[in-house]
Every structure is written in structure tokens, then in C-alpha cells.
Amino acid sequence: MEFWAHWLWLIPFPPLAAAGALALTSRRRRRRAAVLAVGAMGASAALAFGAFASAAAHWGERAAVGFPWLQFGSRAFYLGWVLDPLSAAMTLMVAVVGLAIFIYSLGYMAEDENFVRFFCFLSLFAAAMLGLVIANSLLLLFICWELVGLTSYLLIGFWYQRPAAAAAAKKAFITTRVGDLGFLLGLVWLANESGSLLFYNGGRGCLEPQTVALLGARGAGIGGLSAAAAIGLLLFCGAVGKSGQLPLHVWLPDAMEGPTPVSALIHAATMVAAGVFLMARVYPLFGSEGASLVPHAMVWVGALTALCGALIAVAQTDIKRILAYSTISQLGYMFLGLGAGGVAVGMFHLTTHAFFKALLFLGAGSVIHACHGEQDIRRMGGVGRFAKVTFAAYAVGAMALAGVPVLFAGFWSKDAILHAAHHWRPSSLPFWLGVSGAVLTAFYMTRQLAYVFFGTYRGEGEPHESPPVMTRPLVFLALMAVFLGFVGTPALDAFGGFLSGERPRFELGALWEGGALQTMGLSTLAVALGFGLGWLLYGGARAAALGAMDPLERLWPGGYRALQNRLYVDEFYGVTVIWAQEAFSKLCAWMDEWIWGGLVAAWSAAAVAFAWLSRLIEEYAINAGFDAGCGGLRRGGRRAASFQDGKLQHYLRGIGVGFAVLALFLLWGR
């Protein structure tokens, strides 16, 4: 265990090295790039498996590493990594899903001229994401968090020639950075209060009981909050931004402008779940009495997002945007589970969701491939007949997402969340929000399936099945979407036991205890209701072609249009936040030009005026006086000079006069 923890950095290293090598590789060396990237990811996956096996062998233990990165005498910023059940599970998930998506991308991006650059960015992403999950320091986590944000930006804008892609990339980066501001301030605050950003450090880490108790007891100075609660809320801001929760969810649907493997890896399976992971990682911080506000916030934000995301997904027509809103909704469920039921509940859904949502996105990519780049579901239809593997895999993913009972992973993980929400003391509303979301989930997936795979083909050309390099990852992920659920059933909660360190026991009786069966029944009912309604409206050939009205639109035009326009949140931000920022910028620019510039102009005008005044005084007062004095002197001189004219008679006359005057003076004076 110690050995694995010590060498844990080797897991993100291969993709990082691959990214570096690919950055220097010529764009024509596509085969080499493919081998490098996939090989590196494979190495990471193998190492992650080793680390996971080690963590499983030392059930419930933890090994951490930390070292100073930046030192200010006694204070320092530390980095480090930790091997514990949470990081082991998450690392394995990221590496395995990542590997599947890397392989799939070989086929999906085969025609792209920037194939090498794509794998360079994707490898960099994988490295940063793996670094994020092994971090033992909030600072390292933040560093990787920013790097995954950067690679997300680069990959959303991968086809930057499309204005929509460039705009979406910018929007994603800036919106998540608004959340990151909270994260950064929380980090700085935590560093200030606890003196350490290491999570685990032999009793002195910021997640260890001593510090947690200290932070829970200390006041934050704002509205009676404890420091732990305030820091937790700030960190939650970062998570809200990254995980597309209300009110910062607006970037995620636009992010679908990126290539589909990117949507699958970054905007469905891993990066967007980083917010959930962050809150799971720092969950011990909320263990004290004073910090219970943070889980409450997670429950409410999560439940509302779960419902709103599902609602909006109902009225979208882009195959990827439907899935994007579904991701927003599912991330809401994760936060709901995290807040109401703790780390294991939220993380279990995160893990199963990663597999089935990656499956759905890759399936959607395969469909888009089949329909020659078409993304509008109104131009599809009947694709199931042409692409059988894709259809089967997609159907598995859809059923897992909807939570079809017993056989599919999504059922077990979502059920655990609903179960936790049901037992949440403060309010029963989140539970009902979650159940309504479950109905809607089944409904919009039915709608999508009906539009895409059933009925007649409404697009151009003939759809075709994707190559095996793309369908094989689909099959693998589909298998995971089925079997992964069985590690976290109430009867045998291996996943929860792994995270909490307890040995799981097989108890069939647990299925009947504590209302578990009721929740299961209710969620089964919700799924059935959603499927039924969906099939009633869209089943058979009732899906509408482009230009015709959607069946739901016919039933309820106003509501449908509001949902289609994403509840006008983007427009609302346009007239508030963005308007204010632009107005403020213009105001400052105006000030700079006219007030500060004007001040300078006024100063220089005053200086010039003073100079002129000085000149006038100089010229007409001082200088004129000087000139006058000089003139007088000169005239006096000239007159004096006229005496000395060289005529002897004049001199003699002068001597005579002088002599006479002297004689008179002497005579008279006596």
C-alpha cells in the first residue's frame, strides 16, 4: 500500500508524457500518435488497476504522501497524493472509461486533419484528471482542476473555425471560472485557518479530526457561519461551476460543440463529475455540527438541478444536447445523494453514471457517424435497423440511465440516492423532486429512442453501422452499465463498504428493511410511468419530422417552447450579468479616456497656460526692465564715449574747466 501510494504519481505520468511528446509530433504522424496516446492510457489503466488492487487488499486503509512545493519559512504550500478507497475507485474509473474513449476516438477522429493535436489535448486532459483524483492536497487538486478546465476549453473549441464552437469554449471557460473563484477563495481561506492544504498528513491534515473540529467551532465572521461551513460553501461554488449545477449550468449544453468523444469523456464521465468528487473528497470537513449547512446546500441545489435538467431535456432536438441536459440532471442526483446520504451514495452514482453516460455519448457519436454528421433527432429515425450494435448498446445505456429495475446499474445507484433522500430529515421535498426527475428521465429517453431508432428514416442518404473500433468500446461499456450495479445493491453493498472501510456482508434481508423496497417500488413505478407516457406520445411512427410540431408541443405549446428555449436562463444572463459587465467595462474605458485623460489634458493645459503667463511676465515685466536698464547703460556709455573724441581742444577745454572748478572749490571751500 505504502509502495503504491509512493509511486502513485506514475498513474498520470504516461498520458502527461504522451501529451508532451505529441505536442512535438508532426501532424502527419497519425499512427505514431495513436499508438502513443492509447498506449499511455493503457499503461495508466494498468497502474490504476494495480493501485486499486492494493487498496482493496488493504481494505479501509489510507496511505498519503506530501511534500512542500512553495515555502515561506515556517509556512508552506504542500502538494501530495493519497491512495485510499475514494481515490483508488475514482482513478480506476477514469482510467478505464478514458481508455475506452481513447480507442473509440481512433475511429471517430480518423478523418480529422488535426488528429495528432486532438490526442495531445486528450492525453493532457487524462493526465490532469488522474492528477486531480489522486491529489492529497487541495492545492494540487485545484491545479489539476484548472488544467482540466483548460483542456476542456481547448477541446470544446477544437473545431474553432465554427463560430459556435469558439463561443462555447469561451463560455465554458469563463462560466466555470466564476465558480472557480469560490474554490480559490475557499482554498485561501482554508490555508489561512488550518495552515495546511494537505488532506491527510499524519493527524495534521485539514481533513483530519483535529482540524475539522477546530474549523467547525471557529466562526467565520459572516452571519454566524462556522469557518468550516463558509469554506465548504465556497468550495461548493467551484463544484457548482464545474459540475454544471444551477445556476452555472449554462455552459455544459453549449460544450457539446466539441467532438463527441470529448463530450463523452470530459462533459459526461469525468471532468463534470470532478465537482462531485471534490465535495466527496472534502466531505469529512462537514462532519462537525457547525458545517451541516453545506450538505443541505448540496441537497437543495442537487434536487432542483436534477428536476430542471430533466425538464429541459424533454424539449431538446439535438441528440447531444438532450444528453447534456441529462448529465446536468444526473449530476444533480449525485449532489442530492452526497448531501443526503454521504460519500458512498453520491460516488456510486458517479461511477455507474460515468459508464452508462459515456456509453450513451459514444452511442450518440456512432449514430451521428451513421447519419453522416446529422445531430438533429428530427432528421433521424429507424436507425436501429441499420446500426444494430449501436442500437443495442444505446438501449442498454438508456435503460441504465432511466433506471430500469434490477438488471441495470443506474437503477441501483439512483435507488440509493432516492432512498437517502427519503430518509433525509429536514424536508421531503427533495425526495419528490428526485422522483419527478426520474419520471422525466424515462420520458425523455423514450422520446429520444423513438425519434432516433424507431419509425422511418427522415434524413438524407443511407445510415450505416460504425467500424468495430467504435462499436467494441460500446459493447464493453454496455456490459459495465449492466454489471457494475451489482457491487452496490442494498443486499451486498460492496462499493459503500469499500469506501467506508467496512466489510460488506451479503444480506438479502436488507432489501426489505428500512423502506428500501418501497423506494424501489416507487422508482420502478416512476420509470414505468415515464416509459409509458413517452411511448404513448412518441412510440411507433408518431415522432415528428423537421418542420412538423412535436407531439408534446401540440399538447402544451407554451410549456414546450419555454423548455425548448432552456427556460430563458441564457437570455436572462444576457440582460443581467453580461450587460452589467459590458456596461461597467465601457464606463471604465470612458472614464479612462475622459476623466483621467481629461485630467491629464487639464493639467497640461494648465501647465501650458502657466508657461505662457511666465513668458509674458518674462517678456514684458522682467525682460523689459532688464532691457530698459541695459538701454540706459548703453545710452550713458554712448554719451560718456562722446567725450572721448580725440580732439585736443576739447580736452584742453575740459582741463581748463576742471581746473577752474577745482580752484573755485578750493578757494570757496576754505
Place this chain on the structure above:
Amino acid sequence: MSILAWTIYVSFLGALTVLLLPARGARAPHWAALGTTLLSLGMALAGAAAYSGGGHPTTIVRLDWIKPLGVQYHLAADGVSALLVVLTGIASVAGVLFSWNVEMRAREYFAFYLALLGGVYGVFLSFDLFLLFVFYEMAIVPKYFLIAIWGSTRREYAAMKLVLYSFVGSAAALVGLVAVHVQAAALLGRPTMDLELLSRLDFPVGFQVWAFPLMFVGFGVLAGLWPLHSWAPTGHVAAPTAASMLLAGVVMKLGAYGALRAGAALFPEGLQAWASWAAALGVIGILYGALVALAQRDFKFVIGFSSVSHMGFVILGLATWNVIGLSGAVVQMFSHGVLAGLLFAVVGRMVYDRTHTRDLDELEPMRLRKALPFAAGTFVVAGMASMGLPGFSGFVAELSILRGAWRAAPWAAVGAGIGIVLGAAYLLRVWHKAFYSDGGDAEGGLDAASALPPITWPEKAGAALLAAASLAVGLYPRIVFDLVTPSVKVILGQGGAL
């Protein structure tokens, strides 16, 4: 260690040599300037590596100069000076590389350039307040000529504005300097201008409270202290590329360095009295600079205002007056020096010298990413570093400043944090507009852009040097923090015995 002082002499000698070069040999002045700056950089690195004063200033040379006034020719260095000398070395080499296309009166150009550098090195190494002030004024004069002769947009106006602002600031600082001299003579019984000695004196609090703002604002003018910043953007825009690089990269640091050495370090209690004001000015500068940058149409003005924003972090770091915040401020000086240089190099040399426009609306249809991929890539790297992404120097500097600010005044950290978000916004905006736009319908722009001359080797070398410096600090920040932090502790009066 004493080799650091030679940076001053070599620069001035280089300036003379360049002037005396024969008129033949079109590239001779360039090579001479490159040789001089490279030599200075080498000496700066060697000197910084040899520094072992444990944070205390180490005297290099001390001669009596004006004995009745106690003025000495006293050069010394501590970690802060050493780092800034290294920064000057790096920025100056890059500046020469980005001046490779200067043809008009090249000898005079490089003579002014090297004379400016001599003054800058002198400021960073002076430990006599009077000497510091002399070098400080010496640096201003060549700047005027560089802008007024080789500049572009409204160059006379900009050069004039810059010099007037500098002199107003200097006038305030000069008053402060005389006051210090009189007060110190009264306290010690003999006149002195020795900075080390002065910083150990306990000036009366009442005196500190009025003398501190004179020094802080007087030198702060050159650091782009809001609202006295308005010389900076116009000056940066009008200056030729290398002068913008030095102006933003190094000369603004002179102001910050002066405010630290002659302001805050001499009058810590004066700073305490004004700390909230100073922090507020820093935060306003950060936000205001970023907001104005968002609303600019001129590419170079965006970078000019971003300098105001980034220097706001330095001011804020000074105002925190704790080890982390102040170390962050010094590292931010280094980081901004390198990154502003890189950004101005892309805008002024790589783009403007080729396209002859800086109007973002005109650049948009040119699809410069296709025409100038190296420029686009460099700008992306510089932009990422500038917006504080981890892995680059800006992140560690701003993180430390925020950390220090949180201890001193949490509201300031919040304001500065918002500035970081805005920083991403304006950089992405120009990034998209100038390089990554779809080009719209204007096909003409593409044709015009396809005829652009390719990026030359000096540009590539200069960009690599600056980017590597930022990356090195970002990945292994101890190479600078281990130099700076002990000295910062001494400045703060927390250092142990020598």
C-alpha cells in the same frame, strides 16, 4: 556576487560602444546590443546564484560620494534586488531579439536602449537613497527618446505624458527624500542616505504617516498605481515593441521597487496607517484595468491595461505587509515582467509589424492562426500564463498574494479574485478575435494575411526565453521564492541575525 554591479557598467559601456560603431554593417548594432545584454544576463544569473546573504543585503561597493551630505556610492544586493536584476537581464535580451527589425537609426536606438538598462540595473542595486534616485531619473530620459523617435500612435503625446507623470511622481518622492534626510540626520546626529541604516531607524510615527504616502505615491506612479496609471497604456501603445517590453516589464517594476524600498521598508508604520488605502488602490487597479481591457478595440491597449491590472496585484501584495503577500508581490513583479514582455512582443512585433494594424475588428478577418501559427501559439501560452493558470509564474505569484491578502484583508482577496476571472475574460476575448476567429465573410483579409512574412529566428528565440522563464517559475517556484522570501523577512524585520 560583486559581478552584479558590472551589469550597470557593461550596459553603459555597451551604449557608448554602439554609438561609436562604424555606420557600415547594418546588423552590427544589433549584435553588439545582443552581446551586451547577454553578458549582463549571464552576470546577473551568476551574481544571483552566488548570493548567500541569508536575506540580508550584501554590499558590493561603498565609496564616499558627497561627504557633507552623507551620500555614498553604495551598491548592494539582497534576494529581491538579485531577482529583479535577473528579470532585467531576461527582458533586455528578449527586447533586443524583438528589435531585430529596427533599421532606422539603429545605433542610437540601441544606445538609448542600453543606457536605459544601465539606469534600471542601477536602481535595483543602489542601497543609497540618493544614488537610487539618480539612477531612477537616468532611466526616464532614454525612455522619452525611445518613444518619441521610434514610437507609433501619438508618440509625442505619449512620451510627454510619460515623462510628465514620472516627473510629478519624482517630485513627490524627492520631497520625501529630503524629509528623510533631514529627519535621519536629526535622529542619528550625522547625515546619511544609507538605505540599510535608514530602514533600521525608528522614525517617529507622525513623520512616517505623512512621509510614507509621498514615497509610495511618488514611486507608485511608475508602477501604474491607480488613478495615476494613465501614462502606462498610452506609453505602452506608442512605444516601439522592445520599449513596451522594457516599459511594462522592467520600468514599472522600478516604481514598485521604489515604493517597497524607499516607501514601505523605511516607514512600516506609515504603511500600517495607510494599508487599507493602498490595498484598495491595488484592488481597484486590478478590477479597473481588467474592465477597461475588456472594452478596447486596439490590441495593444488590451495588453497595456492588463499591465495596470497585474501591477495592481503587486500593489496589493505590498499593502499586505506579510511574508507571503510581499514575497508574492516580488514574484509577481518578475512574472509580470516576463509575461508582459511576451504579450507585447506578440502584439507589437509579431502581429503589428506584419499586419500594420492593431484594430481587433480588422485583425478578425485575417485568421492569423493560419497565417502566423507561431504567433498564435505564443500568445496562447502567454495568455494562459497571464490569466493565472497553474504551471506558469502568474499562478504562484497571485496565489501567494491572495493568501497574504486574506490574512490582511479578506475583502481585498475577494476583489482580486474577481480580477482573475475578468483576466480570463479579456484574454479569451482578444485571443478569439485576433487569432481564432472564423474570419466572417471577408475573404480579402485572408488574402492579405497569406502574404505575411514568416516569423524570424530572433522572435522565436526571444519568445522561447520568456516562456521558459515563466514556466520554470511556475513549475518549480522555489527557484525564486527561496531567493526572495528570506530577504522579504529581513525587510519585514523578521529575519534572524546575519
